[in-house]
Amino acid sequence: MRAIVIFDGDCGLCNGFVEWLLRRDREGRFLIAGSAGAPGRAALEASGLGTGIARSSIVVWDGGAGRVRTDALVRIARGLPWPWRAAVALRIVPRVLRDGVYDQVARRRPRRAAEDPACGIPPADLVALWRSRLATTADVAALASEPGHTPAPRT
Template identity: 30%
Template sequence: MKTKNEITSFLANTATNKKIILFDGVCNLCNGAVQFIIKHDKKDVFRFVALQSDLGKEICIYIGVDQSKIDSIILYNPGVAYYYKSLAVLEIGEDLGGIYSLASIFKIFPEKLRNYIYDYIAKNRYKWYGKKESCMIPTPELKAKFL
């Protein structure tokens, strides 16, 4: 395990001015979402790390995310804040810009309701979309997008 200072230094050197998306690396739905985000990230805003990886676990501990909550997407904006579940999805949409920023209209609904729907999908994601045996390995072209 890295120390808090080592994580801070790593993030400062590796993910400068980038937002980090922590995702379920074995979930087919999550991997599809990552591929979608990469394709539409025209401003090169995001970097990705699987929640199951050592670095993913260390970042979660570093930002204070309860390890029991790592069943969800987390958007971490280093030095600013982190977003979890439905709010992470809406923030990612805003950062992608264009038509995807319209997703922020869903912020009019209470977070509890949005997260109820999010949790329902998350609970069934393996049954509906399947699960990989291990985390995806990025292609050489995509390696720079992953921490």
């Protein structure tokens, strides 16, 4: 099942993580969306999380509830090949501990201006792959309409 990874395009750590993910996601299971772009905002709204969450956390949405912080990282690990899939074992650590570490790292993350805040700045050797994996609003609509999708509650 495909999922959309929503990230802060102005965050150097987030951009680096997306670069890392694209290099390892050989099967193309993950699309990417900057939180400032229309697809990212649409996915965040559809997930029920709201658009502000991606300023402090990476988000993964696969048509159901959005996952944040280390739950998002575990969901990503589940979709990657070995040895990265082994990171699913993080689930055995209590969420309050693993998210506490995540939050400490997030507070110290480097911020940088992005040319396009909707999608960050891809490294030169990844431009074509990065662009091919950018989610569209049509991708968001397709995930939202898949069987088993429960619309996010409106607040």
